[in-house]
Amino acid sequence: MEWSDDASRARKGDKDAFVRAMRTLEVSMYQTAKAFLRSDADCADAMQETVLRAFRSIRGLKEPAYFKTWVIRILINECKRVLQRTRNVMTLDVCYDSGVREAGYDRVEMREWIDTLDESLRSIVLLYYYGELTIKEISEEMDLPEGTVKSRLHRAREILGFAHAGQTKGAGHS
Template structure:
């Protein structure tokens, strides 16, 4: 049993200091995940706080200490999706952000287009891509986290990539193949 698993076990038994230690270890990952969904600092902080509160309230329900990070990430994802659904939020750039972005080099524009394409995907596709490529989860971990078969997760990942390629094909592929 690892040190963290021992701390998780202590947390389940009611040790608040152990739980706070574990939450501090996961705070950056939780914030990044929340931010990747809402793309807004204030909302991401609210999601982070809600996630921590839910974790504190329900740590006693965690059965397997080795799944603490997965359990915590699932709470964060569910809270993020809930916030998006509740607000039915439309993400737009204000003038100041647009001006600062327009001064960036082409690769930054491509990154923004890619992120925009990801955020336009259905939740099931977006979640797989964000966890796989931004949080470095394996397909097995994602399947476990989402409670879905690994084949479904892999299929959703492939479909998501195909949709993004289709979306960006007209923007970048056509421009690069034009004769000068």
């Protein structure tokens, strides 16, 4: 785990190490935030808050190996705060910037595939693969039975074409 050493140094007060460790988690954090929040502005707020809170509390991290899990936990709480705050507010900015397509390649980014999923499946995929939450943790966060989480995960893999051996999604999609 590339961030583990940096997390260990960060615990001792090394700010640069903390920033390096956080940078390796940025995409995972963003995708996890997307499981809860529609707008990029809200995701940005939640992620910014997470960086600051994590820095304040890094000395309390008992095991550097759990750094990612710990940060994602903080992020999820921040996402919930944002949801709470914006509950009664109409968000006009719901545009999603769907990531960069590599020049010269006609390949659909995985993230774009995930975006095509129904929201109930998309959130679970994001939390499982980007947030690296366990089935149990996802069921607690989303208040769903574990069986439901498993079946939705399976369904998502089917749609994305990863449930069956030998099949790959190549360039383009229908």
